[in-house]
Structure formats: C-alpha cells, structure tokens
Amino acid sequence: MSNNNSTAHQPSQGLDLGRLLLEGRAFFALIAIIVIFSLLSPVYFTTSNLLTMSSHVAIFGLLSIGMLLVILTGGIDLSVGSTLGLAGVFAGFLMQGVSFEVFGVVVYPPVWVVIILTCALGAFIGAVNGVLVAFFKVPAFVATLGMLYVARGVALLMTDGLTYNNLGGDPALGNTGFEWLGFNRLFGIPMGVLVLAAVAILCMLALNRTPFGRWVYSTGGNDRAAELSGVPVKRVKVAVYVLSGVCAALAGLVLSSQLTSAGPTAGTTYELTAIAGVVIGGAALTGGRGNVRGTLLGAFVIGFLSDGLVIIGVSAYWQTVFTGTVIVLAVLLNSIQYSGRKTKQAPSPSASPQAVTNPS
Amino acid sequence: MSNNNSTAHQPSQGLDLGRLLLEGRAFFALIAIIVIFSLLSPVYFTTSNLLTMSSHVAIFGLLSIGMLLVILTGGIDLSVGSTLGLAGVFAGFLMQGVSFEVFGVVVYPPVWVVIILTCALGAFIGAVNGVLVAFFKVPAFVATLGMLYVARGVALLMTDGLTYNNLGGDPALGNTGFEWLGFNRLFGIPMGVLVLAAVAILCMLALNRTPFGRWVYSTGGNDRAAELSGVPVKRVKVAVYVLSGVCAALAGLVLSSQLTSAGPTAGTTYELTAIAGVVIGGAALTGGRGNVRGTLLGAFVIGFLSDGLVIIGVSAYWQTVFTGTVIVLAVLLNSIQYSGRKTKQAPSPSASPQAVTNPS
Amino acid sequence: QDEGLISIIVNDASNPYWFTEGEVARTTAEELGYRANVSSHVGDTNTESNQVDTAITNQAKAIILDPANADGSIGAVRRAVDAGIPVFIVNAEINQQGLAKAQFVSNNAQGAALGAQQWIESIGDGARYVELKGAPSDNNAATRSNGYETVLSQYPDLTKVGEDVANWDRTQGYNRMQNMLQANPDIQGVISGNDEMALGAIAALKSADRLDDVVVGGFDGSPDAVDAVKAGDMAYTVLQPVAIFAEEAVRVADRYITTGETGLDSEKQLFDPRFIE
Amino acid sequence: MSTDQSQGVATRSCTDEGQIGEAILSARQIAKSFGNVHALKTVNFDIHRGQVTTLFGENGAGKSTLMKILSGVIQPSSGEILLEGDPVHFASTTEAQHRGISIIHQELSLAPNLNVRDNIFMGRELVGAMGVDFAEEERQTRLLMEDLDEPIDPLTPVEDLRLGQQQIVEIARALSTQSRILIMDEPTSALSASEVEVLFRVINDLKRRGVSIVYISHHLEEALQITDHAVVLRDGSMTAYAPRQDIDLEWIVRHMVGEGFDLGSPPGGYALGEVALSLQQVCVPDPTIAERYLVDHLSLEVRAGEIVCIYGLMGAGRTELLECAAGRLPIDGGQIFLEGQEVSRSSIAQRIEQGLVLVPEDRQRDGLVQTMPVGQNLSLASIGAFTRGLFTSTSREAQVIEDSIRSVHIKTDGGDAEIGSLSGGNQQKVVIGKMMATHPKVVMLDEPSRGIDIGAKAEVFKLLADNAQRHSLAVLYSTSEVGECLSIAHRVLVMSRGRLVAEFGADVTKEQIMAASGEAAAA
Ligand SMILES: Nc1ncnc2c1ncn2[C@@H]1O[C@H](COP(=O)(O)OP(=O)(O)OP(=O)(O)O)[C@@H](O)[C@H]1O
Ligand SMILES: Nc1ncnc2c1ncn2[C@@H]1O[C@H](COP(=O)(O)OP(=O)(O)OP(=O)(O)O)[C@@H](O)[C@H]1O
Numbered sequence A, B: 001m002s003n004n005n006s007t008a009h010q011p012s013q014g015l016d017l018g019r020l021l022l023e024g025r026a027f028f029a030l031i032a033i034i035v036i037f038s039l040l041s042p043v044y045f046t047t048s049n050l051l052t053m054s055s056h057v058a059i060f061g062l063l064s065i066g067m068l069l070v071i072l073t074g075g076i077d078l079s080v081g082s083t084l085g086l087a088g089v090f091a092g093f094l095m096q097g098v099s100f101e102v103f104g105v106v107v108y109p110p111v112w113v114v115i116i117l118t119c120a121l122g123a124f125i126g127a128v129n130g131v132l133v134a135f136f137k138v139p140a141f142v143a144t145l146g147m148l149y150v151a152r153g154v155a156l157l158m159t160d161g162l163t164y165n166n167l168g169g170d171p172a173l174g175n176t177g178f179e180w181l182g183f184n185r186l187f188g189i190p191m192g193v194l195v196l197a198a199v200a201i202l203c204m205l206a207l208n209r210t211p212f213g214r215w216v217y218s219t220g221g222n223d224r225a226a227e228l229s230g231v232p233v234k235r236v237k238v239a240v241y242v243l244s245g246v247c248a249a250l251a252g253l254v255l256s257s258q259l260t261s262a263g264p265t266a267g268t269t270y271e272l273t274a275i276a277g278v279v280i281g282g283a284a285l286t287g288g289r290g291n292v293r294g295t296l297l298g299a300f301v302i303g304f305l306s307d308g309l310v311i312i313g314v315s316a317y318w319q320t321v322f323t324g325t326v327i328v329l330a331v332l333l334n335s336i337q338y339s340g341r342k343t344k345q346a347p348s349p350s351a352s353p354q355a356v357t358n359p360s
Numbered sequence C: 001q002d003e004g005l006i007s008i009i010v011n012d013a014s015n016p017y018w019f020t021e022g023e024v025a026r027t028t029a030e031e032l033g034y035r036a037n038v039s040s041h042v043g044d045t046n047t048e049s050n051q052v053d054t055a056i057t058n059q060a061k062a063i064i065l066d067p068a069n070a071d072g073s074i075g076a077v078r079r080a081v082d083a084g085i086p087v088f089i090v091n092a093e094i095n096q097q098g099l100a101k102a103q104f105v106s107n108n109a110q111g112a113a114l115g116a117q118q119w120i121e122s123i124g125d126g127a128r129y130v131e132l133k134g135a136p137s138d139n140n141a142a143t144r145s146n147g148y149e150t151v152l153s154q155y156p157d158l159t160k161v162g163e164d165v166a167n168w169d170r171t172q173g174y175n176r177m178q179n180m181l182q183a184n185p186d187i188q189g190v191i192s193g194n195d196e197m198a199l200g201a202i203a204a205l206k207s208a209d210r211l212d213d214v215v216v217g218g219f220d221g222s223p224d225a226v227d228a229v230k231a232g233d234m235a236y237t238v239l240q241p242v243a244i245f246a247e248e249a250v251r252v253a254d255r256y257i258t259t260g261e262t263g264l265d266s267e268k269q270l271f272d273p274r275f276i277e
Numbered sequence D: 001m002s003t004d005q006s007q008g009v010a011t012r013s014c015t016d017e018g019q020i021g022e023a024i025l026s027a028r029q030i031a032k033s034f035g036n037v038h039a040l041k042t043v044n045f046d047i048h049r050g051q052v053t054t055l056f057g058e059n060g061a062g063k064s065t066l067m068k069i070l071s072g073v074i075q076p077s078s079g080e081i082l083l084e085g086d087p088v089h090f091a092s093t094t095e096a097q098h099r100g101i102s103i104i105h106q107e108l109s110l111a112p113n114l115n116v117r118d119n120i121f122m123g124r125e126l127v128g129a130m131g132v133d134f135a136e137e138e139r140q141t142r143l144l145m146e147d148l149d150e151p152i153d154p155l156t157p158v159e160d161l162r163l164g165q166q167q168i169v170e171i172a173r174a175l176s177t178q179s180r181i182l183i184m185d186e187p188t189s190a191l192s193a194s195e196v197e198v199l200f201r202v203i204n205d206l207k208r209r210g211v212s213i214v215y216i217s218h219h220l221e222e223a224l225q226i227t228d229h230a231v232v233l234r235d236g237s238m239t240a241y242a243p244r245q246d247i248d249l250e251w252i253v254r255h256m257v258g259e260g261f262d263l264g265s266p267p268g269g270y271a272l273g274e275v276a277l278s279l280q281q282v283c284v285p286d287p288t289i290a291e292r293y294l295v296d297h298l299s300l301e302v303r304a305g306e307i308v309c310i311y312g313l314m315g316a317g318r319t320e321l322l323e324c325a326a327g328r329l330p331i332d333g334g335q336i337f338l339e340g341q342e343v344s345r346s347s348i349a350q351r352i353e354q355g356l357v358l359v360p361e362d363r364q365r366d367g368l369v370q371t372m373p374v375g376q377n378l379s380l381a382s383i384g385a386f387t388r389g390l391f392t393s394t395s396r397e398a399q400v401i402e403d404s405i406r407s408v409h410i411k412t413d414g415g416d417a418e419i420g421s422l423s424g425g426n427q428q429k430v431v432i433g434k435m436m437a438t439h440p441k442v443v444m445l446d447e448p449s450r451g452i453d454i455g456a457k458a459e460v461f462k463l464l465a466d467n468a469q470r471h472s473l474a475v476l477y478s479t480s481e482v483g484e485c486l487s488i489a490h491r492v493l494v495m496s497r498g499r500l501v502a503e504f505g506a507d508v509t510k511e512q513i514m515a516a517s518g519e520a521a522a523a
C-alpha cells in the first residue's frame, strides 16, 4: 500500500519528486539496478542501450498498464499473454490477405485496418472476460485462466502451429508499412516506446482526471458502496478487461512488427511478468490502490534487470534466480518500510469481510 | 462457493450422496467426461486405462491438495511447479551420491533417506513462502511468484540444465528401489495413486477432525476474527505453505520415479493446472471454502479430460481450447446454479481478499 | 483398410521443423493404410510419458517418437517396450541401446561441424562472433554447441565475445541479440543453434540495420529459414533431412509390423545433413 | 448535580477505588496513541467485582480502545493493569482469556464461512480421542442458544444469519468462555428490543454468579436499566464516575457532550410541498424462502419538506424496502414515483440523478470506500457536478468537498485525511454528506443513528430538519429506537413483517408505537 498517499492524492498528481520518493521501492530499485549495471558494464548506460532496453520494456509495459486497470478494480487478467500471441497471429493472418471463397477474391486490408481489427479482437477477448466476471460472477482468476488456454489454442489452430513470416506486406497490394511500428523511430525513439508512452499518458489522464478513473478506484475499493453512489460497477469492470485486452493486442502488434513475424506461442507466461510489474509498482492485488507511474517503474525494473543480466553475460539460470529475488525484495522492502501502519490497517480486514458477509 | 454447505458441515462429512450431488459441477463434469469418451473410444473405460490415467492424475492431484490448503487460508502458491522440478533434481542429485571433498568420500544415501531429505527441501521452500506471507506481509501471489523463478533457477543451476537419469541406484551401493514409487503396484494399483490416496485421506482428516482444520478454515474466513479468538493465524499460514511444499516434493519424487530421470524443467506451469483443479473442485480463491473431495474431483476432471482428448486423437491445439472451456464452464455452471444467493455473495470477491492479501 | 494405429509423438508442433516431421510421418503412415495420431510433448518428459501411456492404451501398432530428452525419455520408451509396442526413435537419440527397434537420428554433431565450416567460409577465419544456444534441457543444444566449438576452436583468430540461451525461440533470439549487440557492437558473426533463434537475431540486426555486415548461420533448414537464405538475410542453414528420416521411420515401422523384421543392419541410423546456401 | 461536583466524584474514583479494593480489574494511568492520534490520555478505570460498570462516551472517545487494552487485543503505550491488585500484562487475547477476561468486539468478528458451532469454539476447540469433539461442542452450543432463547441451529453457516443473530452468536461465544470478567462493546447495536431483554436477563444471571461486566452502549436509556456504575469517557480521558443511584440520563449526556441536548422536534412554520416520493404496492421477495415477501405490497407517500420515520423491529424489512426504493434491490411488483415520474425501472445512477438517494444501513459495507480519502468519498456520488467535458476539475471538486465538510460538520483535518482516521459518527456524516452533495429531493436513511453517539445523532437530525425546512427536502428514515421516532418526524410509520401496521402523527407516544410494532408483547 505504498501508494496510499499517491492514490489518495490522485487528482493533485504530477511530477512531484517528493511523492515520487514516497512511491519508494520501485523507484529506488530502478536506480539501484541502473547504477549497479553501469558499473559492471560500460555499454549499459548508453543512450542506444537504454533505448533498446526500453523497446523491450514496451511490450511488458503495455501488458502491465492493462493489467493495472484490471487489478485496480480488484480483478486479475491471466489471459494477456495468450491475447498477445493471438493478436500477433491474427494480424499476420490479415496481412497474408483474407480470401472470400464465395466471391473468389482475396482482400489485402491496409495496415491501419489490420491494426484496428486486431485491437478490436483484443477488445472482444477482454469483453468476454469482463462479462464472465461482472455478470456471471466467475472469479476473475478462473475466467481469465480459462481464456488463457482458449486464446492460446485458437492462435495455434489459426496458424496450425506455424509462424507467419515477412509481414512486410507488398507495395503492389498497398498493405506495406507493418514493420513501421517495430522499426521506425521518431526523434531516435523506437515506435514501441512511443506507443507505450502514449498509452501510459492516456491511462494516467483517464485514471486521475476523468469520472471513469474515479469509478475504477471506487469499484476496487468497495464495489457495493460504489454501486450505491451511482457508479456503473458492472460496466466499469467490463471496460477494464476490454482495455486490458486492447493493450495486449497493441503489445502483440508491436512485438510481431519488431520480429516481422507472428508466432502462435509468443507471449507465453508474459502475464506473470506483467503482474509482477504492477505489484512491484506498488499496486495492491486487492484493488483500489496503485497508479500508472508506479506500474511503469515496475515494468522498467524487470526489463532493465533481465537485459542487464544478459549484457554482463550472467548465465540464463542466474537470470531466473535474480528476477525472482528482485520481485520479492522490491515488495518486501515496501511492506517493511510501511510496517509502521500495520496496527492502523489491522482493523480494516476485520471490518470488510465481516461487513460484506452480513446478510440483510 | 458451492461448498457453502459442505464446508459449513465439514465434520459431518462422509460418503453422503446428497451432499456429493450438492458439490455438483465437478462431480457431474467428471461423469460427463467419462461417459462421452467411453462412447468415443472403446479403450477409454477399461481398468488398465483408468489406472494409467489415475497415475497421471496423481501428480496434479498431489499439487492440487497442497494448493487447496493454501487457498483455504486465502493464499495462493505459484511455486509448486518449480518446487516439483527442484525436488526431482535434488533427489536425482542425492541418488548420484554426495561427495564430501574434505573427506574425499562419496556417500550414497539409501532411498528412504533421499525421500525424507527431498520432502524436507519441499518443506523448506514452503517455509520461506510462508514466512514471507505471514510475517513480512508480502502478498502470497508475489512471494510465491518470486519463489517460482528462484526454485526453477536453482534447479537449472544444480544440473547445469541437464537431466539426471538412471535413478535406479545400484545394489552394490544399497540405494536401489527408487523406481519403486513409480513402477510398483499394490493390488494392481500404481504407487503414485496410492500415495495420492494416502495424502488425500490424511488431509481430509486434518481438515475435518483436527483443530488445525478449524484453524485453516477460520483463517481463510476472517483471519482477524480468528486471531482475536486465539487461533495462531501466522503459524497456520506458514504451516499450509510448508505442507504445500511437501506435497509438491512428493509429486516431484513420484514423477521422477515414473520417468526414472529428473529434469530441471519438469513441472513448468503445473501450478496453473493445480489451481484450476482446486477451483473446479469448488474452492473459493477468497479462502475459507473448499474441501479435499472436491479438489480430487477437480484434478480428475482435468486429468481424464486431457488424456481422453489424446486417446481419441484430438489435436494438441483443440486440447488447449477444451481445457480452458471446461475450466470456465465448470465454475460458471456453479455460479449460475447458486445465483439465487448472488445478493449475498456478490461482495465477497471484492472484499474478502482484503482480509488475506492485505499487504502492510 | 485399417492396419491399426501408429502414434507419432513429436517435440513441438508449433516449430516448423518438428511440424514437418509430424506431418510427413502422418501422411506416410496414412498412405500405408494406418491411422495416425500426432501429438507433441513440447520438451516436457512428463507430457511425453503420458502420451506414450495413451499410445499403449490405444494399442498402437507402433510408436514414432522424437524424444524430449536423451535420458529423460528412456523410462517412457521402456514402458512402451514392456507393453510390447515397438518404438522407433526419430531426430534425436536416447542414451540407451537395445530398447527402441531403431533410431533414425540426424547427425547433429556432424551437422554442426558442417555448419561451422560453412560459416567460416562466409565470414573468414578471423572474426568476433556470438552464439545463440537452444534449451539446455534438450541435449541437441549441447551437441550442436560442441560441434561448433570443435571446429571453430581450430581458428585462433575467431573470438567468441558472447553466448546466451534463447531456448530455440524467435522472440528470445531477438531480445538476446539486441542485448549482445549492445554489449559488443563490433561483432561480425552470429552462429545459432537453430533457425528460429537465427531468424530472431536477423530481425534484431535488421532493426539495428547491421544485417549487411553480420553473418548469421542457422540450423534445421526450416522453410522460413530457407526463404531467409534465398532473401540473402541468412548466410546458410543446415538442412536436417527431417522429411526423409521421418518417412523412413514409418516405412521401417511398417516393415517391422508386417514382417517382424526391421531389416536394418544396426539400431542407430545416422542421416547426414546438407546445406542450403 | 453540577459539573464541578461530578468532577469531584470523578477524582474520588481515581484515588479511593484502589484502596476500597472492590475493583477486580483496574487500569492505572493507561495511555494509548496511534501515530499522532491520542486515543487515550492517562485513564484510570475500575471494573467492579460482580457488578455492571457502564462506559459512556461519544464516538471516538476511546471506549473500544480502552476495552481492547484490558482484553489484550492491543497493548497500552503506557500505564499498567492491575488484576486483583497485582500488575498483569496481556500480550494477546488468549493470555487475557486464561486470566478469565473475554470481550465481545464492537465490530463483529466471526468467520462467515463457518457454522455457528465452529465460530463459538473457534480457537478453543474441544479435543477428544477422535480429534475435535463435535458432538460435545454442538451440545454446548445448543445450551447457549437456549439460554439466549434464540432458536439458531448450531450447524447454520453464520453468513446466513441476520446481523442481529450474528451478534447473538458473538455474545454466545463470549459467554461460553466462562470468564470472570466479561466486556461487552456495543453488544446490542443490532439487537431488537426483545433480544435486548433476553441479554439483560442473562447479564443479571451472570452478576448473580459473581461475573464482573463492562457494558458499552450508545442506547443510554437501555444502558441505564442494568448499570451499577457509570463512567464517562470524553476524548481520551475520564470526565466522570458515579454509582447508579446518583446518575440519570441528563447527567450522562452532560458529561458526554458537555451541554444538554435534545434530538430536536419536527420543523414547522412552513407548508409541506407536493408528494415527492410515492411507493405503490411495492413488493420484494425473500431470496431464500419462495412465496415469502420481505416487503409485502407496501404503499407510502412522503411530501416535499416532510420528515417521515419508519419504526420496526429488526427483520421487519425496512432495509429491503429502502434498498428497493433506491434501486439496489429489483422491484418485484408495484411502482415507485419520484415527483410524479415513475422510476421503478431506472438504475441507481438515474435515481440519484433525479434526486432520490439512500444512506445505507451499514456504512462500512455499503457507504465508505476505505481506499479513498475523505474528500473523494464525499465527492463520489456527485462526480458529474465537477466534470467538464471529459475531465474532472480539481478546483471544482475541492469546492464541492469543502462545502459538504462544512455543511455536515465533519471533524477532519481536510479532504485528504484517511477515512479510517475518523470516528464512527464522523464516518456516518461522510456518508450522509456524500449523498447530500448530490442536492437530492428525497433522501432515505436506513438507521442513520446506528452506532453513532448521541451528540452526532443530534447533529444528524438537526441537519435533516434544516434541509427539510430550507430546501423542502423530503426525508424518510428508519430506526429501531423509539426515542428517535419522537424527534424530528412529522409522521411515524410502524412496519412489521414487510407491511405498514400503523401510522401516527408527531404527537404519538412511545407506548403507542411499541404496542403497534408488537414489541410490547415480545418484551
Ligand atoms: N441473509 C438473510 N437470509 C434470510 N433471511 C434474511 C436475511 N437477511 C434478512 N432476512 C430476512 O429479511 C427480513 C428483513 O431483514 P432486515 O434485517 O433487512 O430487516 P430490517 O427491518 O432492515 O432490520 P434492520 O434494518 O433493523 O436490520 C427479515 O425477515 C429477515 O429475517
Ligand atoms: N487502529 C487505529 N488506528 C488509528 N486510530 C485509531 C485506531 N483505533 C481507534 N483509533 C482512534 O482512536 C479514537 C478512539 O477510538 P475508539 O474506537 O476507542 O472510540 P469509541 O469510543 O469506541 O467510538 P465508538 O463509540 O464509535 O465505538 C478515535 O479517534 C479513533 O479514530
């Protein structure tokens, strides 16, 4: 609950260093990582490397931000990894041209159409999750766990397990420019990073400056109270899963554009990394606490760590060990740091569960 | 939350058909699966096949039961898959003989020692999880997620990624009989299944007949209340993670004994399957609801389904899709079936977790 | 006519190489009048052993198995053999003779050696390079890496400045390559344990547009790689005669089922890889 | 009796009690602070052997904190506890229990997933040869339930019980520990008058058996019935002590709030407006029992500027009625009109939009968002008011918050304060303020006074009366305390088993109401 303060002051949020420090752990963890690796390797702290690492982070960052929205409402979305994979494959499928037997024609949608359709697919997957959770009261963990398998299976079925290559498109068909997302740079900044930045800023605005944001936080904090205050709780829940789906689809697009190929197994187990990012970023899995800045920090911590380990040539095995340790430490650090509040927060658990289960 | 009734009446539990039906879904799902596949394939419903499938279920069953204990207290254990792998490798390591440079001797512990030491390792891993969760207030999801990576990494480091084979041991060294667990049969029943049965019965007794069982359920139901009424909540939490770790270690032993080899990547993503089993079995991820019988049913549903799909030769991809769908349907079925109580249960997802994963 | 079932178990059908393996085996089996049933264990020995069990349950006439692990798969094979089902190993070997009726393995070591030589021809005998390795749990990863090593170590001016595990996977190949490019911008070559990782590396080099001055070598000869070689992105790839030995395995299995004889001189049949450049 | 004299009384209690030695458990110079909140400032407090010591005080006075310290839930920052003269230290509730001290917590502490029996023996399982001795536990549970004559089956899951019944279980658990000292922190907040009668009978039995009891309640008259010694706490320090004979209601109130008070009277001097809220033949079915209505073809009307009170026993169906009117529960039959427009089918949000709001019964569960600060809680229902286009305006929101904090007199250090740092009364005001901020035409309050002190109660009622008078707001509130019916209500409706059984004007007497509600019979 590091974000007590930051969430509490949502509206008055900004690049306020004081509060940034309050967010604590994620921030310090990142600094520590950058310093350590810069000492260990001269190339680590170079613009080009920072940019490369950022473009790796972009993928997880997008997933994490979507995940944050879901977690803020007290849910969880295990299907983002599979959605990423399916989205990539779907895009690849469209780039190869869609043939309508009936008319015997093959349609090659232009890239922007592909992008829109893919995001729509992500939204659809999210909507299914959301409806299961909000209307059929299926626990989020289960609903999205099921979707994790289904989406992955569908992706495999679509390509029969194979990978779509050369998504470059063909000038003759007017569907070129797909690799744009992955290769282009604006002011030397990779597109993926820009996409992440854009999404992050939009979410920040949405969470801090719009009624929707307030609805999300209140739904996560106490959905019954929110409902009685006129918050459309069910629709909010569906919305966050939809957004998470769209973010995953975007990540899928960026990734397959970077690889100029789309494989059905892409993104396996990314959901765990995404969740780790959100949690390191100080969000509470119980909902209602957390913010975009923290989540971004979390995503960068993980990304910069794993890339750093590769750069200084640590064995793949040690990489796994370190990642795990850092995840725990980052969160541990916080819970110690704030253990002073224990007493004060002790009552709340007792209050809520008891409260909610009182009938009448 | 189907188990409202059954958990509420834990003690008076028994082979009471009425309540068995109340458990509903998992039970019916299993029947449905058996019937359907028996119709599709003549070999499906044969003793030999049922036994084979059961011995496959044994692995997941063991993980699921450990997971159930953790979930009953409102936690979750993502590290069981990695623990399974590490346990197997550790056993393999011991079977290869431990050499003490200092004395220049190589010790070949007998099998029973190996088994005990391996279980101890599992217990240790669980203890670390438990302490992080209970004393340092690290959210269970995060603590065990970290452990997932660490344990896997250690396993890979121990074997340098390679696999220990011919764990058969050597009569000369008096450490034979390891494959016993995997190959032997008692009254024609595979050892793995018997181990599962034993563990299941022990857990059933522990949960329904001992104070410890009461403590587990009350901790999951409202840990603050439990603490105030003198339940040693923290120790209970540590205990369940330890038990989960031991179950995972046992699973690892059975598995590596079945394969007469131990690979460091064994058990990857098994945690999800284990959780799915528990959830299908009617346990609530918010804690306090669920029982061993349901969990076993859940494990069998998943195992019999996936084996059945292989037997009738459904493509691996469709298998994934089906698994996902069944998970959701099984739970959906329930939440519809009980939607009468919606009003009363709606809040619990949102609030109860607070009681359990509340950091700080 | 129904000659019975042949169970085909491959590693990972979502990898073009193993996909071809499975498909060829199935088509061959079907044209020989068998029912075929392809499943993939994705390198997990437990999944593999479950699939062997199901094959036993299905009273398969034979099992065509691409083992998940040279050691880890022995238990499963033994179980099948005990159940009286002939097992025919393809692609990778198992470290135990006399269990399987025959092992049709592509000669990974030799393939690696060939690859390494080809790689040197295209890059010259003095260069700084990095290596991408496959999943450690799969002993082909080690075999190939050693194969490279034996050849390349003979050229003192070749310096390996980095190596990393990318688990046969394209995305990881991409990320790892980008990182290693950062660590050593001046490399002239990449030698990869399989095509997927190589293709990932190529994507990374493209985005850093270094592809022109870096030589990338693959392994497996998967269709994607062949295209890449044609396009000039990849220097070469070592074609594993997967189609050939997959078919051969099924035909031998058929012979064994009908005549009770494999008609082979030795259990292990090595298939020599060739290039595509 | 004047304040300074009673202060004199107070001082005597601090000094002499110890020497007289009839105190079984006494707190000496106890202080407790949570961070910068000084909940208790050097309090001396004695529990008299075999008698009932009643603790009065406003919300946030520190009553629960003191009790938690005496029962080992929390440890004091300073000061000592004497058990029969010798100092003791309780590290946990279990230790306190071993020394014969047990407590009924203010906020229910039951495990909803377990049945009554398991809750009562939670942490104290009776272990026999075959593990836990369920038969014995069940037998004892039945006995307890008979004592409290509450026909609850020991095997029913607690979550299926009404709030009131849950509180009974809580009480039963405390009784089952056979303690010498029993602390009851607002045990009756959800009990019906008849259930309270039973509890008092039990308390008297306990006294006879020499058990010493501490009793805390905001129902002053009720408390006076059983108290032997009265102690008044006021923001963290003891302001007065006196034995039963020389205290009365007025005395207590004076020491609690410092000045006299009254719950107000029906605002007058203006003409009631049109019918604002009108319910026609409203029905709500029972979720559990088919063919049974919690609200049974009920019709009522409230006019603009009118204040109507619904009195009823626990379980009369008031909550269901109000929640149905607010749109939380689906309406099963009948219609709801707001200023002539039918709203029966519109969503909660739409009803709020049109000016029909509900202040729920259980503020923890339905009123407050614990993760949000006071300010955001206050503005939650009126986000639209400070949204321009897509975005919310921080300054406008600050204004809205500012206004409601002032208009409902919330004691807080600004909108950024944590909700948890407010005392019960102020939390309730936050919930009310949130709804008032939407400028409603009709406000419904379900037990607005539950668990808040008499001062806060008075303020709340005054607030309602003013709004009715000035903004001709229509007010409909439910209560379980007869006293509150006789305060600001123009009309009193009595509800029982989902129906309206009687209607009175402002001139009604307690007796009439009790008689109508069938409570007199029960009592
Ligand atoms: N969880 C429940 N299960 C079964 N019946 C219930 C439940 N909750 C309430 N009831 C029944 O519904 C009716 C209304 O209960 P409720 O407590 O809401 O009435 P009420 O008038 O609001 O009482 P109060 O507001 O004082 O708690 C009663 O008959 C009660 O027995
Ligand atoms: N855990 C806590 N953390 C911080 N402040 C607390 C905590 N518990 C109580 N307080 C504060 O201590 C003061 C006394 O609280 P307490 O609950 O004892 O009051 P009370 O007399 O019981 O009020 P009520 O009549 O509403 O129960 C209040 O200001 C409250 O906000």
Ligand SMILES: [Mg+2]
Pocket (backbone or CB within 6 Å): D063, D064, D065, D106, D185
């Ligand atoms: Mg209190």
Ligand SMILES: [Mg+2]
Pocket (backbone or CB within 6 Å): A360, D318, D319, D320, D361, D446
């Ligand atoms: Mg009510």
